[in-house]
Amino acid sequence: MTALSVLTVALVLLPLFAIxxxxxxxxxxSINLAFLTQTPKPVGEPGGxxxxxxxxxxxxxxxxxxxxxPLGIGAGIFLSEYGRNRYGDLxxxxxxxxxxxxxxxxxxxxxxxxxxRQKHFSALAGGVALAIMMIPTIARTTEQMLLLVPQAIRExxxxxxxxxxxxTLSITLRTATSGVITGVMLAFARVAGETAPLxxxxxxxxxxxxxxxxxxxxxxxxxxxxxxxxxDEWHKQAWAGALVLIVLIVGAVAAVRIAVKHGTLAGA
Amino acid sequence: xxxxxxxxxxxxxxxxTQALFDINISVLANRATALIGPSGCGxxxxxxxxxxxxxxxxxxxxxxxxxxxxISVYNGTSATQLRRxxxxxxxxPNPFPTMSIYDNVAAGLKLNGxxxxxxxxxxxxxxxxxxxxxxxxxxxxxxxxxxxxxGGQQQxxxxxxxxxxxxxxxxxxxxxxxxxxxxxxxIEELIFQLKEQYTIVIVTHNMQQAARVAEFTGFFLLxxxxxxxxxxxxxxxxSDKRTEDYVTGRFG
Numbered sequence: 462m463t464a465l466s467v468l469t470v471a472l473v474l475l476p477l478f479a480i481x482x483x484x485x486x487x488x489x490x491s492i493n494l495a496f497l498t499q500t501p502k503p504v505g506e507p508g509g510x511x512x513x514x515x516x517x518x519x520x521x522x523x524x525x526x527x528x529x530x531p532l533g534i535g536a537g538i539f540l541s542e543y544g545r546n547r548y549g550d551l552x553x554x555x556x557x558x559x560x561x562x563x564x565x566x567x568x569x570x571x572x573x574x575x576x577x578r579q580k581h582f583s584a585l586a587g588g589v590a591l592a593i594m595m596i597p598t599i600a601r602t603t604e605q606m607l608l609l610v611p612q613a614i615r616e617x618x619x620x621x622x623x624x625x626x627x628x629t630l631s632i633t634l635r636t637a638t639s640g641v642i643t644g645v646m647l648a649f650a651r652v653a654g655e656t657a658p659l660x661x662x663x664x665x666x667x668x669x670x671x672x673x674x675x676x677x678x679x680x681x682x683x684x685x686x687x688x689x690x691x692x693d694e695w696h697k698q699a700w701a702g703a704l705v706l707i708v709l710i711v712g713a714v715a716a717v718r719i720a721v722k723h724g725t726l727a728g729a
Numbered sequence: 730x731x732x733x734x735x736x737x738x739x740x741x742x743x744x745x746t747q748a749l750f751d752i753n754i755s756v757l758a759n760r761a762t763a764l765i766g767p768s769g770c771g772x773x774x775x776x777x778x779x780x781x782x783x784x785x786x787x788x789x790x791x792x793x794x795x796x797x798x799x800i801s802v803y804n805g806t807s808a809t810q811l812r813r814x815x816x817x818x819x820x821x822p823n824p825f826p827t828m829s830i831y832d833n834v835a836a837g838l839k840l841n842g843x844x845x846x847x848x849x850x851x852x853x854x855x856x857x858x859x860x861x862x863x864x865x866x867x868x869x870x871x872x873x874x875x876x877x878x879x880g881g882q883q884q885x886x887x888x889x890x891x892x893x894x895x896x897x898x899x900x901x902x903x904x905x906x907x908x909x910x911x912x913x914x915x916i917e918e919l920i921f922q923l924k925e926q927y928t929i930v931i932v933t934h935n936m937q938q939a940a941r942v943a944e945f946t947g948f949f950l951l952x953x954x955x956x957x958x959x960x961x962x963x964x965x966x967x968s969d970k971r972t973e974d975y976v977t978g979r980f981g
Binding site: 545611613614616617618619620621622623624627628631632635636638 | 780782785787808809810811812813814816817819821823824825826827828836837840841887890891894
């Protein structure tokens with residue numbers, strides 16, 4: 462039995478390590494200071510980098526998290542604390558369907574919602590698309606994590622004369638923090654690598670841009686553009702971009718984990 | 730100081746099922762009153778009606794009058810206001826697992842908006858002294874989580890947490906049923922001291938415990954209060970045959 466579980470763990474981890482090793486093998490050679498600090502060079506000129514795409518990805522993911530995390534957690538709170546009825550079932554169903562909608566379709570939705578109105582592509586539109594993708598995952602994991610908090614903990618707070626909404630925020634949600642954060646990180650990591658929803662929302666940009674209402678580069682978009690190009694130099698940079706992207710995601714998830722662990726008490 | 734409790738014609742329901750039938754009782758201030766009876770007889774439901782915890786269960790409702798001191802429990806007060814005056818200790822110790830010992834005790838005050846550090850420090854220290862836990866935890870107030878304590882310590886932490894909001898009445902729902910005899914002994918000693926300042930209503934399965942800690946005892950059976958009298962009388966010379974059968978161990 463132990464051997465079997467070790468074997469399955471190995472099988473699960475193998476693809477991850479294989480991908481990571483291959484990315485390092487293909488990409489590490491193109492990562493240098495220029496890659497991390499410069500914008501792309503025109504075709505034929507050697508050098509250049511993806512600094513604007515790295516920054517753009519951060520901006521887009523920041524906007525997505527700013528919108529998606531509070532909405533997702535709020536929906537999860539509703540489902541767990543107030544949604545034990547038919548209305549809650551409806552929200553659960555819709556949220557599961559939303560989770561299964563192809564990401565490119567979500568991109569079209571954000572195009573209609575934001576790009577058509579603004580009349581141009583923007584980081585905001587990209588952020589909205591990714592936020593819509595984050596919400597169902599965060600909502601359902603938050604719901605599950607809050608349901609795991611024993612009723613006795615809520616009763617303890619009620620017994621102290623704490624109101625229901627205050628109990629939900631300061632006791633129930635706080636007790637479930639680490640699980641809720643796992644859900645948030647899962648959603649974040651999933652959308653961080655998304656390309657399709659950004660194609661006609663954030664659009665991409667060859668230059669620096671910090672304005673959220675302007676077309677913005679993103680690592681995933683840059684990788685896509687470079688990977689389908691006919692140029693060897695760009696292929697190499699695409700590999701490097703993929704490696705940087707995965708390292709950034711792992712780094713962000715690890716940083717949040719460490720921060721949470723640091724804030725947790727012994728025995729909790 | 731503790732206050733008295735008067736209950737008149739109390740009926741409690743879970744949906745369509747009636748759990749309590751016409752309960753009438755007067756609990757004296759600064760005394761411990763024990764409620765005994767077999768499982769499912771309604772004694773827990775009864776004390777949960779005293780601080781309006783009963784109504785937190787979906788479809789549960791209550792009829793009748795309850796007065797605690799000068800306040801009418803079901804008329805003209807909010808449940809949250811009331812619960813600050815009527816503390817509760819539950820069957821299973823339920824400290825807030827992600828909070829430190831200090832934060833557990835201070836939770837009631839903090840969550841109700843009190844932020845004054847000095848005041849919180851004082852209340853935490855006083856409450857932990859009152860629940861006889863101070864000496865065991867004073868060095869790890871901020872370092873350790875409430876959940877890292879032993880079961881008996883956790884229950885005393887929960888008592889301190891309830892005392893910190895300075896209630897007048899303390900409701901205890903089988904506070905020792907999950908504890909070993911030594912921890913139980915400590916809690917019972919505590920009840921003796923707490924009586925000086927609080928009115929205590931304790932639900933217990935353990936008849937010896939009722940006899941040890943309470944001046945008055947009520948016997949519940951099938952949602953009705955069969956008999957309510959001085960503890961001595963209940964255990965030595967009960968008026969009702971059913972009470973006698975129960976306390977002598979003939980059933981239940």
